Amino acid sequence: MNNLIPYRIGLGFDAHRLKKGRKLLLGGTEINFSYGLAGHSDADVLLHALIDALLGALALPDIGTLFPDTDPRLRNMDSRKMLKDVLTRITRAKYRIAQIDSVLICDRPQISSRVNQIRQSLSALLKVRPDRIGIKAKTTEGTQLALPGKSISALVIVLLVKKR
Ligand code: MG
Numbered sequence: 001m002n003n004l005i006p007y008r009i010g011l012g013f014d015a016h017r018l019k020k021g022r023k024l025l026l027g028g029t030e031i032n033f034s035y036g037l038a039g040h041s042d043a044d045v046l047l048h049a050l051i052d053a054l055l056g057a058l059a060l061p062d063i064g065t066l067f068p069d070t071d072p073r074l075r076n077m078d079s080r081k082m083l084k085d086v087l088t089r090i091t092r093a094k095y096r097i098a099q100i101d102s103v104l105i106c107d108r109p110q111i112s113s114r115v116n117q118i119r120q121s122l123s124a125l126l127k128v129r130p131d132r133i134g135i136k137a138k139t140t141e142g143t144q145l146a147l148p149g150k151s152i153s154a155l156v157i158v159l160l161v162k163k164r
Pocket of ligand 1: 014015016039043044045048
């Protein structure tokens with residue numbers, strides 16, 4: 001069977017509740033805000049959705065399977081370390097990241113003024129040019145879609161290209 005697919009796509013989703021007394025990390029960078037996200041690891045919702053998108057592109061088990069939140073060693077874990085592990089798997093499979101697009105579903109804090117900070121962080125972590133990383137923020141307009149004002153959710157889609 002020819003297993004050489006030139007392109008692979010992956011989709012990831014994650015959500016965490018806002019909580020006082022935690023740092024807010026989005027895309028591997030700290031966002032200045034009075035709340036952070038609750039979770040077993042550092043709760044970087046954007047990196048978690050990105051990791052699941054990358055794993056999904058390779059049809060690998062998801063983040064919760066590879067890094068279970070019942071593992072005490074992963075408490076407050078830096079999500080950038082999980083991402084590094086996943087990037088190694090992509091390199092090993094001989095793919096590279098061509099493009100990423102993402103949506104943050106978030107009533108607060110205001111993301112639009114932080115998009116460049118998040119994009120620069122992702123660009124450095126992934127070694128992907130900033131003009132290949134889409135970041136959009138959407139408020140929920142009181143629709144109850146994502147616990148308005150109480151949580152942040154993220155959707156990420158990635159395109160991988162087979163290395164020559
Ligand atoms: Mg998560």
